[in-house]
Amino acid sequence: MNRKLAIGLVYNLKKPPDEDIPIDAYAEFESVETVDFISSALQSLGYVVEPIPFQGPSILNMLQNSAVDLFLNIAEGLSGNRNREALVPAMLELLGKPYTGSDPTTLGITLDKVLTKDVVTAYGIPVPKGRSLFNPSSQEQFQLLQDFPCFPLVVKPQWEGSSKGITETSLVKDSAALWAEIQRINTIYEQPALVEEFLPGREFSVGVVGFGNQLQVLPILEVVYPEKSLTDFVYSYEVKSGNKETLVCPATVEPSLAQQLRELTEKVCTVLNCRDFARVDFRLDHQGAPRFLEVNPLPGLSRDSLYPRQAYAAGMTYPELLDTIILSAMERHSKKSEAKSSGELA
Ligand SMILES: Nc1ncnc2c1ncn2[C@@H]1O[C@H](COP(=O)(O)OP(=O)(O)O)[C@@H](O)[C@H]1O
Ligand SMILES: [Mg+2]
Missing domain, CATH: 3.30.470.20 (ATP-grasp fold, B domain)
Structure with missing residues (x-):
């Protein structure tokens, strides 16, 4: 009888709310219900599931020691850095283990909304005009109002997701609200604020x-x-x-x-x-x-x-x-292995 394929489910789990951190701090992380829901769906497909929570540097050993056939990676990564989503795929690349989804370069670029817009603009994709600021000087504030003379504008963190940092006050209708929002993003999310035309x-x-x-x-x-x-x-x-x-x-x-x-x-x-x-x-x-x-x-x-x-x-x-996501990743990895064994890739 064929062995059942094993899938390593790599994820970040939401933590209980804490008064000292923003209410949306764990917005991108998974709830226990979602992890259970995904695991049951995988089991219903006949896969064996190994849950691999990403809680810190110990993840590297967990990934290395795991004998699964493929990692289903939905980990958003720890800390607020813009390369956090790239961490797990980068480790799996280092270990030479197959995983679902985009590679670390794509995950690194796409978490950064400014870089992403720069790349797609180069290919003719229309985007809203924007400018990113961190603790702007009075000269930068003056320049911003020259570049964006009309309100309303949107102010959002440069590298977050799941509407983190985006609230009712993110849509600004005058310059006082604009400076307050930029400061809110710079201070709470410790990153540049992206100001965009609405x-x-x-x-x-x-x-x-x-x-x-x-x-x-x-x-x-x-x-x-x-x-x-x-x-x-x-x-x-x-x-x-x-x-x-x-x-x-x-x-x-x-x-x-x-x-x-x-x-x-x-x-x-x-x-x-x-x-x-x-x-x-x-x-x-x-x-x-x-x-x-x-x-x-x-x-x-x-x-x-x-x-x-x-x-x-x-x-x-x-x-x-x-299953469609998994089969897509498996097909890519089997093609890569075939190419390697036939000497097409170094
Ligand atoms: N330039 C914009 N004009 C109008 N609405 C915007 C703009 N940027 C963001 N939004 C609103 O904010 C929401 C979240 O922004 P988005 O850039 O998709 O960030 P996230 O990664 O948090 O989903 C969007 O779904 C949209 O409703
Ligand atoms: Mg969005």
């Missing part, structure tokens, strides 16, 4: 599975927030954690816009070399044209997260989604 249109998110020429674009999802007009809406931590939004998938979108969103998604993922799974966020500008906000190569995988909902709309069950 895109007042509909918000869409588009997922992919697979990689390279087998990349499959999933149905388009729209984030709808019934309580506010779009011109006052940001998908903040409060909205996300309070489940106050409605996620519509597939979204009702005219065919030409749908085509544009799909093509932009494919291009972003190709340019940045996103593999196996990813989700790209867009918003429409004043003219109704889509602009790229950011890409998530480690999209949330809890049962009701945006990414799984896109897969459900494509007709996949949750276990089928995980």
Whole structure:
């Protein structure tokens, strides 16, 4: 009888709330329910699951000593550094062990919203105009108001995800609010604040599975927030954690816009070399044209997260989604091993 394949599930677990740290400190980490949900889905597919929580440097030994066939990596990494999502894939590269998802370079670039926009802009993808500031001098403040003479603007951390640092006050309508928000981000999140022109249109998110020429674009999802007009809406931590939004998938979108969103998604993922799974966020500008906000190569995988909902709309069950991600990674690794053994790769 064939041995069951073993999957190492690498994740960060949420910790109990603590008064000394921001309320959204663990926004990107997994709840026990999500880890259990993923493990059960993997078991239902016939995989043996080895849970590997990332709690500190001991992870290196855990990865090294593990004999699993593939690591399903959803770890966001520890500390607030912009390379934190790249840590586990970098260790697995060092150990020569196969894993799902994008490589450390992609994860490093995409966590940094400024770098990501610079890269995709070079390939003609439209983005909101932005400028990043850390404790701006009066000269930098003066320059900012020259560059962005019109309000409203959005202020967000340069390298966070899951709406960390994005709250009701992130949409600023005058310079006093702008300076207060920049200072809030610089102080609490200890990183530059990215100031962007506010895109007042509909918000869409588009997922992919697979990689390279087998990349499959999933149905388009729209984030709808019934309580506010779009011109006052940001998908903040409060909205996300309070489940106050409605996620519509597939979204009702005219065919030409749908085509544009799909093509932009494919291009972003190709340019940045996103593999196996990813989700790209867009918003429409004043003219109704889509602009790229950011890409998530480690999209949330809890049962009701945006990414799984896109897969459900494509007709996949949750276990089928995980299996598609795993098979995509396995196929890539088996091709790499074949190429190595036939001497194509050094
Ligand atoms: N330039 C912008 N214009 C309009 N809304 C924005 C802009 N940037 C961010 N937002 C709002 O804030 C939300 C979170 O921003 P995003 O860049 O996607 O960060 P995160 O990584 O936290 O998801 C978006 O989903 C959107 O609603
Ligand atoms: Mg986002």
